[in-house]
Amino acid sequence: MALRIMMFSDFVCPFCYIGFEVIRKLKPEFNIELEWRGYQIHPEWPAEGIPIEKIRSPSDLDARQAIWQRITAMAEAEGLPIKPPSVFTSSHAALAACEFAREKGDAEEMEALIYRAYFVDGLNIGDPSLIAWLAARAGFDEGEVTEAIRSPRYAMKLKNNALAAHQRGVGGVPTFFIGDYPLVGAQSSEVMRQILRRATERIIATA
Secondary structure, three states: OOEEEEEEEOOOOHHHHHHHHHHHHHHHHOOEEEEEEEOOOOOOOOOOOEEHHHHOOHHHHHHHHHHHHHHHHHHHHOOOOOOOOOEEOOOHHHHHHHHHHHHHOOOHHHHHHHHHHHHOOOOOOOOHHHHHHHHHHOOOOHHHHHHHHHOHHHHHHHHHHHHHHHHOOOOOOOEEEEOOEEEEOOOOHHHHHHHHHHHHHHHHHHO
């Protein structure tokens, strides 16, 4: 029996990047049925991006540096490269493109490319042309993805995801629902492995 996991996440969240990669690492060990829900946490950020130094005071930047020390330590423990992005940018194009990709097939590789573009290569994932190019690298049609990003159909899907998050009491990302049990925040692969083992044992016990 599959272990059903729903994950609310956003491409501009570094903890989501770590959580996504941890789940990818553990998938071969567990019969995971993952339902990814794109949840835009900063719809006010523009697609062209805002340089971080323009909207942060010096004290904010100090706090951000401290947070990034923790993020970097978590990522390094999982063997993940990561860098602080240079801009705050809209994730709408990336999220809409992935909604399209999931309808066509497996979007996992595309998601990985988007995370790496933002958190490793320092690219602006608010740019629809970049997202379409990344989608093409993952095997999708670049023109179809460009149309999907503009389509109200996928904008509505993102609104529905936000509504579902609100109904479930999601206050931040990443939030995982392992069956009916919520888990907030990225976990190390070892901690997540223990959580998934217990969840699997519960499924077997109640089958």
